Amino acid sequence: xxxxxxxxxxxxxxxxxxxxxxxxxxxxxxxxxxxxxxxxxxxxxxxxxxxxxxxxxxxxxxxxxxxxxxxxxxxxxxxxxxxxxxxxxxxxxxxxxxxxxxxxxxxxxxxxxxxxxxxxxxxxxxxxxxxxxxxxxxxxxxxxxxxxxxxxxxxxxxxxxxxxxxxxxxxxxxxxxxxxxxxxxxxxxxxxxxxxxxxxxxxxxxxxxxxxxxxxxxxxxxxxxxxxxxxxxxxxxxxxxxxxxxxxxxxxxxxxxxxxxxxxxxxxxx
Numbered sequence: 648x649x650x651x652x653x654x655x656x657x658x659x660x661x662x663x664x665x666x667x668x669x670x671x672x673x674x675x676x677x678x679x680x681x682x683x684x685x686x687x688x689x690x691x692x693x694x695x696x697x698x699x700x701x702x703x704x705x706x707x708x709x710x711x712x713x714x715x716x717x718x719x720x721x722x723x724x725x726x727x728x729x730x731x732x733x734x735x736x737x738x739x740x741x742x743x744x745x746x747x748x749x750x751x752x753x754x755x756x757x758x759x760x761x762x763x764x765x766x767x768x769x770x771x772x773x774x775x776x777x778x779x780x781x782x783x784x785x786x787x788x789x790x791x792x793x794x795x796x797x798x799x800x801x802x803x804x805x806x807x808x809x810x811x812x813x814x815x816x817x818x819x820x821x822x823x824x825x826x827x828x829x830x831x832x833x834x835x836x837x838x839x840x841x842x843x844x845x846x847x848x849x850x851x852x853x854x855x856x857x858x859x860x861x862x863x864x865x866x867x868x869x870x871x872x873x874x875x876x877x878x879x880x881x882x883x884x885x886x887x888x889x890x891x892x893x894x895x896x897x898x899x900x901x902x903x904x905x906x907x908x909x910x911x912x913x914x915x916x917x
Contacts, residue, residue, distance in 0.1 A: 665701035666834050668826050675702045678819050679794050684772045687798040689823030692869020695798045699753045709750035711741035715760035721767045746778045749792035757797040765814050772817035839877035849873050852915045863904045886916045
């Protein structure tokens, strides 16, 4: 579908805010135009989900987001027979709806899903672009405006939670990270309404906390948590209380680590 056509659709809906830091938007559009699946890699809360939402709205396509987990099955994606009004009827899952409608299907943290889930994706990630529905006997061919996007956090990878090379090499891939300080400050200010100078202090604090990743913390503070903190401060909550609720408690349960985080916060805000 020409981008001029999907742009007209995007004008009719609100496009979620996303601040580009490279060529990621152009790469997404090229992948969409060429009917190629896309893999996004990056830490928790760095903007991968917002990016996909932004691009789906920009391209004028419906978005089906699936949060992957250990109990997610292939039937959760494709659909199942359910009893409705005394009759057994087939109900499409989100992946099947996206294929039928020509939408964007986004599997967040795909490595958390069971192996049978990734097997279902394989026929959609090559030149066949097919979705077999064994239970209904259908073989759906994905339309040109269907796109498959998956993401995961490489920082959580280990031998039991990784994508097989045979799966990884079916996707284009892009790496994401936290935005540069000025861009992150502008994002936090826009999303929270907190003045830029206070957001700059939060972003500087985040850099200090992220340096602790792999030492005292499993994961650094996300841009999402910075927005939460700034939102609470903008609403009138004392800075230290807001910081404890958003930048300390979500990051660690260890009392000593929490105390260290609070010391860093007090050094920044007093």
